[in-house]
Structures are given as C-alpha cells and as structure tokens.
Amino acid sequence: MQTTYDPELVIPEDVRVKEFTGDNSLSRKDLCQHPIPAGSLVWKYWGRLDVMYFGSGVLGPIAGAWPQMGRATAGSVLFSGDSSFGARAKIYKIRRQRSREYIYGSVYDAPEDAKKYGLKTRNMHKSVKGALQEGTFHALxxxxxYFAHVTFFYYHLIIMIEQLYFGGSMPRAMKEQIFEESKEWYSIWGVDDSPQPDTYDDFERYLENIEHNHLVNSQVTQVMLDQFLERRLAPRWWPPVMKKFVWPWLVGRRQVVVSSYPPHVRELFNLEWTPEDEEILRRFMDMHRRCYAVLERLLPLKFFYLPIAVRGFEREGIDPRNITLESAQQALRENRARRAPRENTPIDETNGMLASS
Incomplete structure (x- = not known):
C-alpha cells in the first residue's frame, strides 16, 4: 500500500482547486458554544460501536476527497516517515485515543468539558496549513x-443510521433533526459558521454542489478505499468458524461503505457497484438488523456503545433506547429555550478554560 506522497501529486494534476485559506477561528468575544442536549439523536447514535465500525470507512475517503484535507492528511505522520507495521499501529492508536477523547468528548462529556474539548480540537488544527497548487490552505x-464537520454528522452519522437501521430509507424528519443538532455541535468547535446552511433543504443543495464541483479522487482517498475496491474471499488459512462468523462482517463492511456513496461519487472514486453487490448488501443488512434486534434485548449498553458514551448516559440518567424523534425534538427545543445570554467571561483559547479559573 502506498503510504508516502509527492505533495504536488496528491491532488490530480488536471484538477483546478479553489483556494480556501485563512484561520477562521472565532475570537473569545465571539465564541457562542452550545453543547448538544443529552436526549438528542446525535447522542443516541454517535457513540454506537456499529456506527463507528462502518462509518469510519466512509468518513476517511470522503474527507480525503476535499482537496485541502487530502493535502493536509498526505503530509501527516500517517503518510510519512516510518511506514513499518509497528510504527503505523502506534500512530493509529494515538490518533484513535485522541479522537475518542476530543471528538466524542465534545458530545458526551458534561457541557463545560464538552466546550473545552471543542476548543482543543480546533486549536490542534491551527498549525495545519501549507501550499496547494498556486495557493495556500488552512485547516481552520x-x-x-465545515465540510470536515459534514463528514461527521452526515456521512458518518446520517448515512450510517439510514443504512443500518432504516433499510436505506430514513424518515426525512430524522435527517432534519440531526441537521439541527449538528448546528449545536458545530458551535462547540469555535469556528466561523458562515458556510453552514440554514435549513436541511439548503444543506442538500450545498452537498449536491460540493459532491459535483469540489471533491476530487485524491491519492489519500485512493489509499483509504484500497480495501474496498473489490470483494475478496476469506483467507484460505482461516479456520471454518472464522469464515462463517467473522468474514461476513468484513465483507459486509465493504458493501456498506461502497453503497453509502451516491452514484456520482462512486464514479469519481472508481468504485464498482453491481446488482450482485446490491443483493449481498441486502442480505447483510437483514442479518445485521435481526442480530442486533435480539442482542439489544439481552445485553447492557456497554456492548453497543463506547465507554465515554455509556458514562454520559449514566451521568444524565438516560437510556438511549428510549430516545425518539419526538423526544429529541423536545430536548432541542428546551435546550435552546434555556440558553442564557452569551457569557462575557473570556475564554482561554489555548485550553478552553475560563480565563479566571
């Protein structure tokens, strides 16, 4: 697998990239962070292990297709330096731990801690900048x-929920609700929200434009999709029990990931999708839903959620299985109604702490 790049070739030479540069972090006086309410649909689904397992395969390639993120990722330690298995495993472990602490902490930790993790996430991207074609780019x-945020709440969350729990047809009202909750989530990062659409209808138009006119098939995207390019048979040396009970989940992940992209994005990424793929996906989704329907009646939350999510539910006294669209809508309405006027207390942007603390 390719793991190092010529920075000039990460983005296809025949693609002209629009320049997005400059640090648009909000100043202390402009910060207006609104943690996501605990009874939200984001809380219900974001920390689920199955959503994370399948969604991570969708998120990486689509993020790498945004030229600026692809260029930044290609220059990171994941794609440079020591490419040995041990070194790369160590890097992935560190990044995974940080993601679970910062990204998931911005959702499931207590409100004041969630705000701190939001600013920490933003601040660790301040140095991510550089040259891209004839211009420059900046992660902030x-x-x-905002598109990085879209990869979270849309590609990783809405698309995965629709695939795993609604047979590819999620009620539109749920999508609209998650979009509204995503506005609270985005406020946590402390970055200018001017690109954020007002309504879900506006968001769909925004996404249509992005997918057709801004995404590219970068080398980073190609590397991340390598494992999904074709269906593979189980290794011959695997014992029969693993072939029967483990391999279907690996094959299923490939089907879920590839089917999650709309046809024009699959074409951009050179991903093949056939009627046979569609049938394999249908059978796998049926198996997944039947399996989880039984297990969720028998096992506690810790078998389905990340520990940080379980701790959040326990702290708030909420069972995510009882969260519905209607209760999530009510939770968001109440959360917005309770908002106090913006606090005047300065925030230390270095670590997200109140300046007086």
Whole structure:
C-alpha cells in the first residue's frame, strides 16, 4: 500500500482547486458554544460501536476527497516517515485515543468539558496549513472546517443510521433533526459558521454542489478505499468458524461503505457497484438488523456503545433506547429555550478554560 506522497501529486494534476485559506477561528468575544442536549439523536447514535465500525470507512475517503484535507492528511505522520507495521499501529492508536477523547468528548462529556474539548480540537488544527497548487490552505478555513464537520454528522452519522437501521430509507424528519443538532455541535468547535446552511433543504443543495464541483479522487482517498475496491474471499488459512462468523462482517463492511456513496461519487472514486453487490448488501443488512434486534434485548449498553458514551448516559440518567424523534425534538427545543445570554467571561483559547479559573 502506498503510504508516502509527492505533495504536488496528491491532488490530480488536471484538477483546478479553489483556494480556501485563512484561520477562521472565532475570537473569545465571539465564541457562542452550545453543547448538544443529552436526549438528542446525535447522542443516541454517535457513540454506537456499529456506527463507528462502518462509518469510519466512509468518513476517511470522503474527507480525503476535499482537496485541502487530502493535502493536509498526505503530509501527516500517517503518510510519512516510518511506514513499518509497528510504527503505523502506534500512530493509529494515538490518533484513535485522541479522537475518542476530543471528538466524542465534545458530545458526551458534561457541557463545560464538552466546550473545552471543542476548543482543543480546533486549536490542534491551527498549525495545519501549507501550499496547494498556486495557493495556500488552512485547516481552520471556515469552508474546509465545515465540510470536515459534514463528514461527521452526515456521512458518518446520517448515512450510517439510514443504512443500518432504516433499510436505506430514513424518515426525512430524522435527517432534519440531526441537521439541527449538528448546528449545536458545530458551535462547540469555535469556528466561523458562515458556510453552514440554514435549513436541511439548503444543506442538500450545498452537498449536491460540493459532491459535483469540489471533491476530487485524491491519492489519500485512493489509499483509504484500497480495501474496498473489490470483494475478496476469506483467507484460505482461516479456520471454518472464522469464515462463517467473522468474514461476513468484513465483507459486509465493504458493501456498506461502497453503497453509502451516491452514484456520482462512486464514479469519481472508481468504485464498482453491481446488482450482485446490491443483493449481498441486502442480505447483510437483514442479518445485521435481526442480530442486533435480539442482542439489544439481552445485553447492557456497554456492548453497543463506547465507554465515554455509556458514562454520559449514566451521568444524565438516560437510556438511549428510549430516545425518539419526538423526544429529541423536545430536548432541542428546551435546550435552546434555556440558553442564557452569551457569557462575557473570556475564554482561554489555548485550553478552553475560563480565563479566571
């Protein structure tokens, strides 16, 4: 697998990239962070292990297709330096731990801690910048950072929920609700929200434009999709029990990931999708839903959620299985109604702490 790049070739030479540069972090006086309410649909689904397992395969390639993120990722330690298995495993472990602490902490930790993790996440991207074609890029440019947020709440969350729990047809009201909750989530990062659409209808138009006119098939995307390019048979040396009970989940992940992209994005990424793929996906989804329907009646939350999510539910006294669209809508309405006027207490942007603490 390719793991190092010529920075000039990460983005296809025949593609002209629009320049998105400049640090659009909000100043202390402009910060207006609104933690996501505990009874939200984001809380219900974001920390689920199955959503994370399948969604991570969708998120990486689509993020790498945004030219600025692809260029930044290609220059990271994941794609440079020591490419040995041990070194790369160590890097992935560190990044995974940080993601679970910062990204998931911005959702499931207590409100004040969630705000701190939001600013920490933003601040660790301040040095991510560089040259891209004839211009420059910055990770905290508002357009780039908002699309990074889109990869979370849309590609990783809405698309995965629709695939795993609604047979590819989620009620539109749920999508609209998650979109509204995503506004609270984005406020946590402390970055200018001017690219954020007002309504879900506006968001769909925004996404249509992005997918057709801004995404590219970068080398980073190609590397991340390598494992999904074709269906593979189980290794011959695997024992029969693993072939029967483990391999279907690996094959299923490939089907779920590839089917999650709309046809025009699959074409951009050179991903094949056939009627046979569709049938394999249908059978796997039926198996997944039947399996989880039984297990969720028998096992506690810790078997389905990340520990940080379980701790959040326990702290708030909420069972995510009882969260519905209607209760999530009510939770968001109440959360917005309770908002106090913006606090005047300065925030230390270095670590997200109140300046007086």
């Amino acid at each position: 440019n508002a357009e780039t950072f």
